[in-house]
Amino acid sequence: MTRILGFGEVLLRLASPMGVPMAHGATLDIHVGGAEANVLGALAQLGHDAAMLSILPDTMLGDRAANGLRLMGVETAPILRGPGRMGLYWLEPGAGPRPGRIVYDRTGSAFAETAGDIDWTDAVAGADWLHLSGITPALTGACARAVLAVARAARAAGVRVSLDCNYRPSIWAASGGDAPGLLAALAGEAELLFGNHRDITLMTGEVFAGDDRDRQAALAAFRRFPSLRLIASTRREVESAARQSLSARLDMRDGAFVSDAVAMTGIIDRIGAGxxxxxxxxxxxxxxxxxxxxxxxxxxxAVQKHFIAGDMWIGGIGDLNAEAGDISR
Incomplete structure (x- = not known):
């Protein structure tokens, strides 16, 4: 099996029920999430050896997060435990014309406070891939230094790196971090990049326009980052919270593949689709x-995730080939 690591913060999501504004709700649903953790949970279900590098508080909330990862098949042995609080985020789901709303509550978490104090170099030994997210360097300056050190240690050890830009303006604004510089530094270590033309504009300063802007952006990224081999992205069209469409593309240095758009009606939960x-x-x-x-x-x-509650896709290899609307008997 291919061994893939993820480095980042594991979160608990607290969500009000569909159609219930957070200010008026009486109950909350709890889900385990976090960008890197969500990717690992899906890959573990697809038969890969997936392990999380992170820090969780030594509390019952930390236990809840670790148990949620193990339930999805993610190895949690590399996760460190220590004092501090659990990173949270609060979600008011969108419904009809009302958009969803998120409030992050992760300042001072165990991960954000201590991730930069640990030498993670040895943790990448024996892995084939390392998956990173642009959310981690946005948290604190120490987290930015830590994730860049992990990326460089991985590449030096022959571990291939994938990076999802995951640009979150509110988190970058709160920390005051250098988003263009840090994301570009991480992209320079990556072989596979998840990001669209807006992300590439942020990292390179180049502006892209016209019907072929995605290809223009990909070519600019390939010029800027010699280690990049693949760039994957999606395009979303939104009619309402419940009616949207999604298409995807993969850019290579010598060409691109673009999918047809898939219409989605009756969306349950789009968090984690990326x-x-x-x-x-x-x-x-x-x-x-x-x-x-x-x-x-x-x-x-990604399409299936829109109809699964929680942050993580749930399924197996057969689901990736399933025909929409079929009943498996």
């Missing part, structure tokens, strides 16, 4: 599939 897409594409890469299959796996997982 992570499901990353996991599907990574599954195709790890399995040695052709680019078209990588895109289709990613798009299938």
């Amino acid at each position: 992570d499901a897409f990353a996991a599907g594409v990574l599954h195709g890469v790890l399995s040695g599939e052709k680019p078209a299959c990588m895109v289709e796996f990613g798009l299938a997982a």
Whole structure:
């Protein structure tokens, strides 16, 4: 099996029920999440050896997060435990014309406070891939230094790196971090990048326009970052919280593959769809599939995630090939 690591913060999500504003709710649903953790959870279900590098508080909330990862098949032995609080985020789900709303509550978490104090170099030994997210360097300056050190240690050890830009303006604004510089530094260590033309504009300063802006952006990223081999992205069209469409593309240095758009009606939960897409594409890469299959796996997982409550895609290899609307008997 291919061994893939993820480095980042594991979160608990507290969500009000669908259609209930947070200010008026009486109950909350709890889900385990976090960008890197979501990707690992999907990959573990798809048969890969997935392990999380993180720090959790030595509390019952930390236990809840670790148990949630283990339930999905993610190895938690590399996770360190210590004092501090659990990183949280609060979600008011969107419904109809009302958009969803998120409030992050992770300042001063055990991960954010101590991740930069630990030498993670030895933790990447024996891995084949390392998956990172642009959320981690946005948390604190110490987290930014830590994730960049992990990326460089991995590449030096021959571990291949994938990076999801996951640009979150509110988190970067709160920390005052240098988003363009830090994301570009991480992209310079990556072989596989998840990001669209806006992310590449942020990292390179180049502006792209026209119908071929995605290809223009990909070519600019390939010029800027010599180690990049693949760039994967999605395009979303939004009619309402419950009616949207999604398409995907994979850019290579010598060409691109673009999928058809998939219409989605009756959406339950779109949180984590980008992570499901990353996991599907990574599954195709790890399995040695052709680019078209990588895109289709990613798009299938992303679309399915819209109809699964919680942060993580749930399924198996057969689900990536399932026909929509079929009943498995």
